[in-house]
Amino acid sequence: MNASLARLHRERPRSRLVRLSLALLAALVVWAWCSGEFDFRPLGDPARREHLAQFVTVEVVPYPLRGAEFSWPALGAWAGALWREHGAEALVATLSIAVLAISLAGLGALLLAPFAARTLATVHPFEQACLAQQGHAGRRRAWQALNALVRAGLIFLRAIPEYVWAFLLLAMLGPSAWPAVLALAIHNAGILGKLGAETIENLERKPLAALTGLGARRAQLWFAAVLPLSLSRFLLYFFYRFETCVREATVLGMLGVVSLGYWIQDARAKLFYDEMLFFVTLGAAIVLLGDLVSTVARALLRRA
Amino acid sequence: MRAEGVPLPRAGAARTPFTRRRLIVAAVVLAAALAAWALDASLVGLVPQAGGLELVRDFFARALRPAWSYEGEAPAGAAPLWVAALVAARRTLVFAVAGMSLALVFGAVLGFLGSRAWWEHEPAGGESRLARFLRRSVAPAVWSATRVVIVGMRSVHELLWAVLFLAAFGLNNVAAVVALSIPYGGTLAKVFSEMIDEAPRDAAQALRAAGARDLQVFAVGLVPRALPDMCAYAFYRFECAVRSSAILGFFGFPTLGYSISQAFENLHYGEVWTYLYALCALVIGIELWSGALRRRFVA
Amino acid sequence: MSRRTSGSSAEPALRGGAAPAAALDFRTATATVDFDSRAALAGVDFHCGPGERVALVGPSGAGKTTLLRLLNGAQRPSAGVVTADGLDLARLTPAGLRALRSRIGFVHQDLALVPNLRVAQNVISGALGRLSTWGTLRALLHPRRDDLERAAALLERVGIGEKLFQRTDTLSGGQRQRVAIARALFQEPGALLCDEPVSSVDPARARDTVELLNALAVERGLTLVVSLHDVALAQSCFPRLVGLRRGQVVFDKPAAAVASAELESLYRLERAEMTDDAS
Numbered sequence: 001m002n003a004s005l006a007r008l009h010r011e012r013p014r015s016r017l018v019r020l021s022l023a024l025l026a027a028l029v030v031w032a033w034c035s036g037e038f039d040f041r042p043l044g045d046p047a048r049r050e051h052l053a054q055f056v057t058v059e060v061v062p063y064p065l066r067g068a069e070f071s072w073p074a075l076g077a078w079a080g081a082l083w084r085e086h087g088a089e090a091l092v093a094t095l096s097i098a099v100l101a102i103s104l105a106g107l108g109a110l111l112l113a114p115f116a117a118r119t120l121a122t123v124h125p126f127e128q129a130c131l132a133q134q135g136h137a138g139r140r141r142a143w144q145a146l147n148a149l150v151r152a153g154l155i156f157l158r159a160i161p162e163y164v165w166a167f168l169l170l171a172m173l174g175p176s177a178w179p180a181v182l183a184l185a186i187h188n189a190g191i192l193g194k195l196g197a198e199t200i201e202n203l204e205r206k207p208l209a210a211l212t213g214l215g216a217r218r219a220q221l222w223f224a225a226v227l228p229l230s231l232s233r234f235l236l237y238f239f240y241r242f243e244t245c246v247r248e249a250t251v252l253g254m255l256g257v258v259s260l261g262y263w264i265q266d267a268r269a270k271l272f273y274d275e276m277l278f279f280v281t282l283g284a285a286i287v288l289l290g291d292l293v294s295t296v297a298r299a300l301l302r303r304a
Numbered sequence: 305m306r307a308e309g310v311p312l313p314r315a316g317a318a319r320t321p322f323t324r325r326r327l328i329v330a331a332v333v334l335a336a337a338l339a340a341w342a343l344d345a346s347l348v349g350l351v352p353q354a355g356g357l358e359l360v361r362d363f364f365a366r367a368l369r370p371a372w373s374y375e376g377e378a379p380a381g382a383a384p385l386w387v388a389a390l391v392a393a394r395r396t397l398v399f400a401v402a403g404m405s406l407a408l409v410f411g412a413v414l415g416f417l418g419s420r421a422w423w424e425h426e427p428a429g430g431e432s433r434l435a436r437f438l439r440r441s442v443a444p445a446v447w448s449a450t451r452v453v454i455v456g457m458r459s460v461h462e463l464l465w466a467v468l469f470l471a472a473f474g475l476n477n478v479a480a481v482v483a484l485s486i487p488y489g490g491t492l493a494k495v496f497s498e499m500i501d502e503a504p505r506d507a508a509q510a511l512r513a514a515g516a517r518d519l520q521v522f523a524v525g526l527v528p529r530a531l532p533d534m535c536a537y538a539f540y541r542f543e544c545a546v547r548s549s550a551i552l553g554f555f556g557f558p559t560l561g562y563s564i565s566q567a568f569e570n571l572h573y574g575e576v577w578t579y580l581y582a583l584c585a586l587v588i589g590i591e592l593w594s595g596a597l598r599r600r601f602v603a
Numbered sequence: 604m605s606r607r608t609s610g611s612s613a614e615p616a617l618r619g620g621a622a623p624a625a626a627l628d629f630r631t632a633t634a635t636v637d638f639d640s641r642a643a644l645a646g647v648d649f650h651c652g653p654g655e656r657v658a659l660v661g662p663s664g665a666g667k668t669t670l671l672r673l674l675n676g677a678q679r680p681s682a683g684v685v686t687a688d689g690l691d692l693a694r695l696t697p698a699g700l701r702a703l704r705s706r707i708g709f710v711h712q713d714l715a716l717v718p719n720l721r722v723a724q725n726v727i728s729g730a731l732g733r734l735s736t737w738g739t740l741r742a743l744l745h746p747r748r749d750d751l752e753r754a755a756a757l758l759e760r761v762g763i764g765e766k767l768f769q770r771t772d773t774l775s776g777g778q779r780q781r782v783a784i785a786r787a788l789f790q791e792p793g794a795l796l797c798d799e800p801v802s803s804v805d806p807a808r809a810r811d812t813v814e815l816l817n818a819l820a821v822e823r824g825l826t827l828v829v830s831l832h833d834v835a836l837a838q839s840c841f842p843r844l845v846g847l848r849r850g851q852v853v854f855d856k857p858a859a860a861v862a863s864a865e866l867e868s869l870y871r872l873e874r875a876e877m878t879d880d881a882s
Contacts, residue, residue, distance in 0.1 A: 015600050018600060021593070021597055028397075028401045029401055029402075029405045031401075032397075032399075032402045033402055033405070037395060037399070037477050038478050038481070039476070039477065039478070040478060048474070051472075051474075052473065055471065056472070092342055093343060096338075096339035096340075096342040097339070097343065098339075099335050099336055099338075099339035100336055100339040100340055100343065103335070103336035103339075104336075155588060159547075159583070159584045159588055160580065160584070161547040161548070161550060161551050161583075163463075163554065163561070164550075164551070164561075164564060164580070167554070167564075167565070171359055171568070172352050172356040172357075172360045172363075173349065173350065173352055173353060173356060174356060176349040177343040177344075177345055178345065181343075181345070228322075231325060232325060235325065235329070247461050248461070250461060250464075251463045251464065264464065264467065268467060268471065276468075276471070280460060280464050283459075283460065283461070283464060284456075284459040284460050287458075287459040287460075288455065288459055291458075291459075300324060
């Protein structure tokens with residue numbers, strides 16, 4: 001019994017990849033923390049501590065309340081002024097940037113995903129592998145090339161962070177809302193395109209192959225079968241990315257586009273940390289709003 | 305076979321899923337139009353500004369010819385460009401790994417406390433008064449407080465945390481890593497708690513039927529069920545963390561973003577592409593690794 | 604009662620030299636279980652002595668699963684008393700109930716295994732009721748040698764010994780069924796309760812499984828209560844049949860004494876039921 005137990009234990013299915021990965025990740029963590037990049041000493045430095053104390057007790061306190069008694073009316077007046085001057089408008093701008101960007105991204109992804117899905121972007125969509133080998137070699141290779149190109153393009157679009165896209169577009173288009181909108185749209189089109197392609201690839205092959213067998217053309221297949229089947233899932237991803245877009249739209253303003261981030265940066269440059277904190281809190285509030293919209297929409301979609 | 309007198313269902317009585325979906329799509333289109341109007345977004349804005357067109361042309365001209373050595377004056381005693389790029393990439397990875405390791409700690413602890421699974425189930429044999437009090441009053445309070453903390457952590461972007469910490473602590477790398485770990489930890493906690501709550505309960509019930517305690521049921525019946533998805537998600541966040549870590553460089557921290565912004569401001573577009581490709585390589589490498597693991601793990 | 608026949612392989616002793624569990628007897632007295640809209644069980648009197656083997660038969664919705672869950676303490680009766688081993692289940696403390704449940708092996712209809720754990724881990728998790736926290740971690744990550752040997756012996760007995768370290772989701776449905784049985788047996792229970800163990804299995808394999816359950820019960824002297832759809836199978840394998848219909852006991856007699864007319868009346872659909880199902 002013992003011998004056979006040992007044999008079974010030796011022969012058990014193990015994944016070399018998983019083990020190696022775990023070891024590598026553990027090594028990475030140790031290496032990262034011990035790499036000498038991180039200096040914990042400044043956190044104990046007395047001058048630093050004093051600066052920190054000053055920051056927390058004075059700098060972030062709203063200006064009219066510094067050194068004076070706390071009063072709600074004063075706080076309200078200060079907050080109200082900030083809201084009227086910049087806050088409300090920036091809030092609307094941030095939300096609008098997010099909404100427009102994700103819509104454009106969704107549109108782009110809907111156009112690109114069919115060409116990125118390996119099961120759809122072939123000579124015979126959804127056919128079994130053996131059948132896929134027959135037919136014109138040239139057309140097969142053309143489809144493969146197109147598929148690879150679109151996939152590579154999507155990878156590039158999403159590998160570059162939104163911030164970098166915005167940075168580049170700002171230099172090209174000048175200060176307006178478009179750099180932020182396009183940056184978010186481009187990056188999220190890459191993400192939604194990939195998720196959409198995955199959704200299409202995960203559809204059940206047989207019913208769709210049956211339609212192709214009936215003689216359905218590619219466009220018919222797309223509109224009558226693939227799109228209705230994958231739309232719910234796609235919309236779930238859409239609203240999930242909307243949440244992220246709201247978050248990023250807030251921050252992109254720091255580059256100079258008129259969203260909340262712009263006023264955060266502005267306050268920081270003027271060393272008005274109390275105002276900066278106000279706008280950061282406002283940013284947190286719209287993120288919560290975006291979360292709420294996204295959760296509600298996704299719950300509605302799931303119940304369908 | 306229907307008995308007499310049983311009415312047929314009214315046609316169109318139910319809101320079908322297709323109707324709801326179309327309404328949602330229509331709502332999205334309407335919202336987009338409103339947003340465009342609110343931003344005064346006209347297509348005029350898409351026209352590159354004065355000098356912008358040249359910039360676009362010059363910039364994309366270097367896309368296939370990234371720089372291998374410094375354009376213009378090399379800083380005194382500096383390593384070759386490609387070494388500098390590797391160093392910046394290494395720093396980006398280091399920040400991301402450190403930030404994710406902290407985030408995982410937050411995510412595991414808060415994810416556990418923020419799930420309903422550890423307190424919601426009533427033990428079959430009834431419970432003592434103290435246990436009932438703890439379960440009915442204390443546990444939900446802890447759970448609610450955890451969820452509030454999670455939301456608070458998630459709703460401020462890591463760059464905003466970084467900016468706050470910059471003001472409070474100055475340019476400190478540890479502060480940057482903590483700034484990264486707060487929203488990432490919050491997101492991990494939220495998703496982990498959801499995965500645990502949504503894991504199928506059949507194995508857990510079977511173990512409970514065999515006499516296991518709640519904590520044992522959680523550890524053996526629920527967590528292993530949700531673990532593959534949790535790992536896949538954590539790896540995806542790691543990839544995002546590398547991107548965020550690069551962007552921290554735009555604010556002065558020593559990652560790829562710093563190199564990119566400096567090179568761009570000096571109009572050294574070749575160098576910009578070098579750094580961009582280094583970032584791409586990092587991100588794509590992690591994505592490939594993550595994909596391979598996912599194929600292996602989620603059998 | 605004999606613990607094992609001469610044919611079965613010798614099994615390593617229980618850890619700590621504990622005595623093997625004595626068979627349990629079950630009794631319900633006018634047990635009633637009400638769900639929101641209907642009575643799942645109404646005034647059921649059921650008694651099963653130690654070491655007895657009983658098959659519960661009846662159409663879907665008859666209350667077979669509910670009765671099994673009553674015996675296990677997973678379901679509280681709305682009225683009436685359920686006792687196992689002489690203990691009133693409703694009066695037990697949580698710890699006491701846990702101790703009792705660790706002596707009852709339950710095989711669920713949907714098997715309820717953790718798919719991405721290895722078979723050995725799933726089997727060993729059957730004894731969680733007896734383990735401390737540290738023991739649980741150990742069982743999951745690095746099982747003890749004698750636990751592994753016991754699990755291997757059990758899997759050998761149910762016919763899938765070589766699958767000890769495979770991932771559970773790589774097994775076929777029938778093999779997973781065996782793993783669930785092995786998990787229940789790993790507890791060294793005094794009774795084995797099985798809820799529809801063969802409902803989704805082909806007839807030949809169903810017979811194999813039911814015969815295996817009976818053989819195991821006889822070998823180890825366990826009380827065995829199994830709910831089955833297939834009446835012919837129940838009649839041929841079990842010495843005693845209990846027929847349930849709409850939450851009430853219709854008959855309770857030795858298998859040989861059950862007439863085909865009685866079985867027919869059990870499963871006959873009434874007109875009212877037909878329209879109920881159709882709407």
